[in-house]
Amino acid sequence: MLQDKSFAVETEVSDLSQILSHPSLAPTTLRRIAVMGNFPPRQCGLATFTRDIYKCLHKALPQARCDVIAMDDRAEAYEYPPEVTKHIAQDDVAAYRKLADDLNAADTQVLFLQHEFGIYGGPAGAHLLECLDRVTMPVVTTLHTVLENPNDEQRRVMEALIRRSSTLITMAHKGADILKRVYDVPSEQIEVVLHGAPERPLVDSSLFKGPLNVEGRQTLSTFGLLSPNKGIETVIEALPEISRRCPDVIYMVVGATHPNLIAHEGEAYRDRLKQMAADLGVDAHITFINKYLSDDDLIDILQATDVYVTPYLTETQITSGTLSYALAVGKPVVSAPYWHAVEALADGVGVVCPFRDSDAFAKAIIGLLTDDEARAAMSARAYHYALPSRWSAVAASYIRRAEADLDHPVTAAAVKAFALCPAPSWRAVERLSDDCGMAQHGRYRLPDRAHGYCADDNARALMLMARQSKLTALDERKVDMAYRYAAFMNHAWQGERFRNFMSFSRQWLDEGGSDDCCARSFEALIEVVRSNLPADLKLWAKELAQRVLPHVMEWTSNRSRAVLLRALDGALGHVGDAAGLTALIARIAAQLHGAYRDWSSADGHSWFETALSYDNARLPEGLLIAGVRLNDAAMTTDALSALTWLMDRQTASGHLRPIPTQWFDTNPDTPAQTHPLFDQQALEAQATLEACLTAARLTGDAKWTAEAHKAYGWFLGQNDHGLSLITDDGGCYDGLTPHGVNENQGAESVLAWHLGWSALKAAN
Structure with a gap:
């Protein structure tokens, strides 16, 4: 390496310490x-x-x-x-x-x-x-x-x-x-x-040429890990004309071959470049320095350079360290028009030539090599431009x-603010749907016709259409799908409750669905009434919801009560009279709150039942909605305590671990680490996400925003396996198993992903 190279040339550039204009640092607390x-x-x-x-x-x-x-x-x-x-x-x-x-x-x-x-x-x-x-x-x-x-x-x-x-x-x-x-x-x-970039004075290139054995020659250089995207071929093709006009020119290609290229083909690419130079008769005008050099050695080569060349092949390079280094030591640059070069070389700092245009590169390089005054002026402009890039600055x-x-x-909550991915594709939803409704299960990506349809999933599909209509205008195909799901739900209503299971041959397999199914179906109707779907569809939903309303007190499971509280709160101002709905909310909330009071205990069991099961987050969410609606402080406090307790049991190493199916109906107070981890299902992540969003909206507490994001991240790979459950076509795998994802994609999982995304989008 050369030493003591502080021989400044006589240019407009003054001493470096007088040029650097960045302010000194104030006392820091770092x-x-x-x-x-x-x-x-x-x-x-x-x-x-x-x-x-x-x-x-x-x-x-x-x-x-x-x-x-x-x-x-x-x-x-x-x-x-x-x-x-x-x-x-x-x-x-x-x-x-x-x-x-x-x-x-x-x-x-x-x-x-x-x-x-x-x-x-x-x-x-x-x-x-x-x-x-x-x-x-x-x-x-x-x-x-x-x-x-x-x-x-x-x-x-x-x-x-x-x-x-x-x-x-x-x-x-x-x-x-x-x-x-x-x-x-x-x-x-x-x-x-x-x-x-390094801090070195602007000096004459001849001072550095001797140790490189290029003394008396005009020098070009390109440096960096060698790979095809560097465009070295463009300069080699220009060398015959350059060497004809400048017979003593030497082009230095500096840098080791990229390790990834070495792994795949060894030095084949470098050998092809050498052969290309030989075929063009310019091998005497090019030298390959096949080393991974220290910064000092690299800068020595740069300072021995008369014209630096970056003939890259694509525009989308936002920054180039090699270009930055060349400008910092005041090198005239001829470059292809990638983004960084176009910006840095404007106003005469350098010359930009079209991609792969060897003639243009030859003309620009010859122009600089044969005009000492123009080259010196460009060198000074480059040096001044790069002053703010000194590492101290x-x-x-x-x-x-x-x-x-x-x-x-x-705060942790601020760091975990929502980061929505693009809207999921609708292809998976469409794939699972036919002219009857949405198929219940999937065999890999195929609709599994052996299991037919269910009102549960068609209610969720109808809810999705209702929510999406409030986020964006639905095209004709999606509106048609909404009518299809509505027709299924209309057929499912049997006067007192909704039937649930239907075979692929369109035969009902039950006389009436579960309480949970009925409550979810009622909620879908309310969502349609409040949506931006066509007016006749909203009118149908309102009329059917009014017929269903007298029966809601018959559905007595805790989850059906929780879902009804959310639905009835949403119905206010849209279906029924406010006084009657509020009275219903109060009665159902008292029953759900009573379950919490019966089973919660001073030793830390803050839950509505002795065990955890599916769709757990719906319980505290429903009670919280009712507590706020009724201005009942005790109800609100207990709801938040239950949701906090649930999240404690659904969090492991900072990410969501939904209550797995193997944990259903077991003692939830055992430390989470001792419980089975699988199977984890998308429905739990969706319910958790929506419950935490509700808590964030009703309390204004940012910690619930962070918890909602935690649930959202489960879909994207922030889970026990570090695996994303979503697919490019808008699908979602049926959960996490001990061995990875469950490759099937049924309606419940696909809709959980779409409904969760829609909830986040609406919250944003």
């Missing part, structure tokens, strides 16, 4: 921070960036403890340097949860997170959310990629990341624009901080933003 990302010796640009962020923060905050968390992408850990205090396997879900606990326990004030798709485990890196769901400190997230057209999984993770980050740092204004335009991120949450920006975030303490 005493414990953490930095998370990849880290050397892992070979990738993000690892280098994380190391440099750590170094500049550590230098700027000498009094602070800085923990470094590195991600492992292989079974054996890397031989990390001492500054790495923890490393976790990217696919180990439990490790993310443990990390959050450790950061919280250490009183970490700020987590500086590096985010790139592909370095965290789970679908689109969703495992990272297992940590972010649990940390209670501000999270300052540096986005190394901002996708303009994400797929569903990427959008889901990105929106969750946005909601959990106090600040989003992007290294280009284009990234800020995408965040605002595509993800609706407010400007005040975004900070644009240039990619960091970057550290100042990060610390100032973190200090500002500390002025707004982050």
